[in-house]
Amino acid sequence: MHQSVKLIKPSADYKQEYISFYEDWKSTGEDIVPWVVEKEPYDFTAMVNFLYSQDTEDKIEDHSFVPHSTYWLVNEHNRIVGAVNIRHRLNAKLLNSGGHIGYGIRPSERRKGYASALLALALQVTQEMGLDKVLLVCDKGNVGSERTIVKNGGRFESEYVEEDGNVVRRFWIQLQRS
Numbered sequence: 001m002h003q004s005v006k007l008i009k010p011s012a013d014y015k016q017e018y019i020s021f022y023e024d025w026k027s028t029g030e031d032i033v034p035w036v037v038e039k040e041p042y043d044f045t046a047m048v049n050f051l052y053s054q055d056t057e058d059k060i061e062d063h064s065f066v067p068h069s070t071y072w073l074v075n076e077h078n079r080i081v082g083a084v085n086i087r088h089r090l091n092a093k094l095l096n097s098g099g100h101i102g103y104g105i106r107p108s109e110r111r112k113g114y115a116s117a118l119l120a121l122a123l124q125v126t127q128e129m130g131l132d133k134v135l136l137v138c139d140k141g142n143v144g145s146e147r148t149i150v151k152n153g154g155r156f157e158s159e160y161v162e163e164d165g166n167v168v169r170r171f172w173i174q175l176q177r178s
Contacts, residue, residue, distance in 0.1 A: 004076035007121045010051045015044045021080040024106045034085035034102035036070050066091055073118045081109040084122045096160045097168045100126060100134040115148045127175045140167040
């Protein structure tokens with residue numbers, strides 16, 4: 001695991017680095033994960049404000065959403081290599097196919113151990129939030145993501161078929177009591 005990475009809260013200090021992270025994703029044409037990274041960052045202040053706009057219960061106006069917090073994973077060179085979106089609780093949709101934690105590593109930095117480090121750090125955040133266990137999901141066939149979840153303590157529970165026919169695999173991670 002990378003010892004030289006850390007989670008940071010979104011900040012204007014990382015504007016150019018974040019735009020590079022976003023454009024790395026866009027250039028591949030892949031689905032961007034987590035979903036908050038899909039938001040165009042060119043009005044950077046608005047994008048950062050958006051990331052903080054639903055991070056507590058009292059800020060939730062659309063009740064199909066739950067409070068969520070976003071963090072960026074930076075390496076020893078202050079390069080943003082990943083992002084994670086942590087849902088503070090689950091609703092029915094998240095319980096079926098979304099989970100507590102959505103994360104992604106920029107395409108040019110994959111297969112370097114960053115996903116495991118990112119998930120381990122995100123699990124510390126969920127523990128500090130007071131959660132006892134967290135749900136993680138990945139698309140069936142996403143071997144890398146499944147391996148990362150299992151490596152971090154994930155236990156397979158079931159599969160869920162989404163409306164479009166996509167199959168997600170659901171894993172629970174029991175958090176350590178402090």
